[in-house]
Amino acid sequence: MLQTPRLILRGWQPSDREPFARLNADPEVMKYFPATLSRQESDELIERIESHRQTHNFCFWAVEERSTGAFIGFIGLKVPAFEAHFTPTVEVGWRLAKEFWGKGYATEGAKEAIRYGFETIGLNEIVSFTAQINLRSIAVMKRLGMTHNQADDFNHPSLPSGHPLQRHVFFRIQSHA
Ligand SMILES: CC(C)(COP(=O)(O)OP(=O)(O)OC[C@H]1O[C@@H](n2cnc3c(N)ncnc32)[C@H](O)[C@@H]1OP(=O)(O)O)[C@@H](O)C(=O)NCCC(=O)NCCS
Numbered sequence: 161m162l163q164t165p166r167l168i169l170r171g172w173q174p175s176d177r178e179p180f181a182r183l184n185a186d187p188e189v190m191k192y193f194p195a196t197l198s199r200q201e202s203d204e205l206i207e208r209i210e211s212h213r214q215t216h217n218f219c220f221w222a223v224e225e226r227s228t229g230a231f232i233g234f235i236g237l238k239v240p241a242f243e244a245h246f247t248p249t250v251e252v253g254w255r256l257a258k259e260f261w262g263k264g265y266a267t268e269g270a271k272e273a274i275r276y277g278f279e280t281i282g283l284n285e286i287v288s289f290t291a292q293i294n295l296r297s298i299a300v301m302k303r304l305g306m307t308h309n310q311a312d313d314f315n316h317p318s319l320p321s322g323h324p325l326q327r328h329v330f331f332r333i334q335s336h337a
Pocket residue numbers: 188189190192253254255256257260261262263264265266267268289290291294296297300303
């Protein structure tokens with residue numbers, strides 16, 4: 161379990177399934193993904209995240225707001241499952257329910273995930289990527305101090321050619337240890 165002043169990043173609990181399904185069914189949260197998720201798809205995503213945690217000992221953790229105990233989404237680290245010019249690598253990622261945007265939570269939680277990645281896992285570099293039109297997510301990457309080199313941008317291999325979300329920006333941050 162990881163903690164920040166306002167958040168807890170922890171393993172997934174059965175009670176997270178319902179609010180996670182609601183968040184994954186929200187077209188605004190899922191605007192930069194190919195589709196919203198059904199309840200079953202959302203539950204399957206939790207299972208894939210859990211299985212990633214069993215393999216790697218880190219994952220996209222469930223995030224709880226400390227002041228209320230509410231489940232607000234996920235923030236964490238993941239080994240991307242596709243091949244690209246920068247893989248294998250570890251990415252930092254986030255997805256929060258709309259009512260928890262605009263509070264600095266994504267940046268606060270991701271900072272802690274990156275600290276854990278560098279100090280505890282011993283990574284030298286952590287990356288992040290998103291559809292080039294996902295400006296909110298790109299703003300988080302910039303706030304985290306991640307750097308962007310246009311030459312690293314790529315077409316996501318899971319999306320068909322010409323898909324509006326295909327072009328992805330690529331950011332990275334290095335450990336200074
Ligand atoms: C991407 C996402 C996590 C960004 O959330 P966010 O709330 O905009 O990002 P942050 O947590 O960094 O919050 C920053 C905002 O909180 C505001 N804020 C308010 N109180 C704050 C505080 N105490 N500390 C820091 N920022 C604060 C900032 O001013 C900023 O507001 P702005 O957007 O008006 O400039 C969110 O939009 C999301 O979940 N999107 C859907 C999923 C997604 O696209 N994920 C990425 C796919 S790769």
